[in-house]
Amino acid sequence: MARGAVTQAQRLQAVRRVLGGERPDDVARRYGVSRAAVFRWAAAYRRDGEAALCDRKAPGRRPLLSPGQRDEVRNLLLGLEPVRAGFSRQLWTKAMVRQVCRERFGVELSQASTTRFLVGERLLPPADQVPSDAGALREAARSGLALGSYANLPHHDGVALSVTWTNRSSWFGLYRGACPGAFSDFCVRLVEDSRRPVLLVGAPPLRELATTARELAGRLVLWPGGGAR
Template identity: 35%
Template sequence: MRAPHLPRTIGHASAGARNLPADALEELRRRAVAAVESGISQAQAARQLGVSRRAVGNWVRAYRSDGESAFRPRRRGRRTGEFLVLTEQQQSWLVTAIVSGPPDEQGLPYLLWTRKAVADLIHDAFGVALAGVTVDQYLSRWGFLPRSPGAPDCPQETFLVSWTRPGPPAGEGSCHALVAVNRRGLLHFHAADEPFTADVLTRFHGRLRMQLSRDVRLVVRDWPAGAAALPTGWLATS
């Protein structure tokens, strides 16, 4: 199954505002507010500066409320979702695309989803280049990542597998994901609308071996009650 059609209302966004150094971000906010205060629209200011209209609106409101202090980035206290590069609509599209099938069925050179595969999908769809750490923030926001990180004392060939319940930004638990993470944080996952069967679990293991070009040992970390039995060779944590 291929990814859903990209809506016309989703345009190309610019990555970078939320990843800029503090002084550069302060200057960007000043330029955006100055442009709006001079009389141009927030949408036009956003286009000129390569940021989202929502970001410009937030900056203008903060300036009118707090004055000069609003320009200086805060290290703590940012509201969830504030200054995100991707819009809610873009994020919902991405979750649907990821769940619709593995990356190789969508023209990407990967058998399972990885940070790089998701970054490539975002770039192809929206023209936005995101770093791996930013992709992680979105995957966590959508519920793909397991609550527990990889175990640093695991052998190199061991991946901890979790069955998670991601969903669109506005919802939760609408789909299923198999997420494998090793001790170095290397991430591979598969997502689907329906609960996984034993056959799907076996294919996931096979794709992981093919993607890594080596055998891997899978140890289950988080698993829902009443789910499919583990395939031969998978180990359950005690």
């Protein structure tokens, strides 16, 4: 029997054999464990009874951010303006969130753990909910536009609007409450941050926001399609 494969029932049997007078060395060989393990089981049994021999699940991975730190990051993002945190951009990115966690809490998040945090907080959509659109890809390539998929995620603090680019990087903003002008504001911030005109897939029309639509003409194209909603 391989070490580490001993069941709870076998541990109890081993202890009973020892308590019944069998030599610990013989019991250890019978169950394929060390002599020290047999002594440890017997001592635990004498102290706490059978409960001490129960199988215990391995503890899960400890979250890198405490609940209080997660709340602090969320409250910062709700302010929406990254300039308040010392950035020059209009929308948040994963790299900026990582920098905030490093500077404020001394916590170094990996790219993967940052993505898990933001997806778990419903600030970004899961990767499998970011679709591609062949027609939009062709149009973006032909016109030299930056292609992004739009997502509107209901959030308990308001609404999170985001764009995921073809290289899977993401920009996002978290808007407090109902915020009826959120999409218009998001689009303005998006084109201000982008070096190229943007083709945004799956976004609603800007017809009812005529002034904003005129301001963004030539810098933002809204492509009706299957963006994550």
